[in-house]
Amino acid sequence: MVAIMNEALELRIGNKVLEVGAGSGYHAATVAELIGSQGHVYTVELVPELVRIARSNLERAGYSDRVTLVEGDGSLGYPDRAPYDRIVVTAAAPKIPQPLVGQLRSGGILVIPVGGRLFPQELVRVRKDEKGQIERASLGGVAFVPLIGKEGFDS
Numbered sequence: 001m002v003a004i005m006n007e008a009l010e011l012r013i014g015n016k017v018l019e020v021g022a023g024s025g026y027h028a029a030t031v032a033e034l035i036g037s038q039g040h041v042y043t044v045e046l047v048p049e050l051v052r053i054a055r056s057n058l059e060r061a062g063y064s065d066r067v068t069l070v071e072g073d074g075s076l077g078y079p080d081r082a083p084y085d086r087i088v089v090t091a092a093a094p095k096i097p098q099p100l101v102g103q104l105r106s107g108g109i110l111v112i113p114v115g116g117r118l119f120p121q122e123l124v125r126v127r128k129d130e131k132g133q134i135e136r137a138s139l140g141g142v143a144f145v146p147l148i149g150k151e152g153f154d155s
Helices: 002-009 026-035 048-061 098-103
Strands: 016-020 040-045 067-071 084-089 104-115 121-128 134-141
Touching: 002 026, 002 084, 002 104, 002 121, 016 026, 016 098, 026 040, 026 048, 026 067, 040 048, 048 067, 084 098, 098 104
Parallel strands: 016 040, 016 084, 040 067, 084 104
Antiparallel strands: 104 121, 121 134
């Protein structure tokens, strides 16, 4: 799934990427590798224990200079470093969170699972054009944990 999502993001060297849901840090590390040392990944994680695990894994793997890990409600994005060239969400939202669309640069791509807390869910790619209009495309059915937060599901 990580490879499918990364391919859908159409990552480029030098991209600034927001990841919502750091998990173990693995997905952020793969993105950092694909965007090179000129790019940067900001990843937001709600669960304190996962923040500790991801931070440790990213430091041990040598990515702490290219990945910034923030503890917080990722459903709201990370406006401090917006806009982003790409945004990837690793948990299913009931709808596409507008704060994330707002933090996406014109010409940017957002990849997010959207649907129910359990099923059905679909992987959605959102492209934001130069006028700020979005184009939505379904990339198929998926199964993800729910996105918890103000723009996601209740805990």
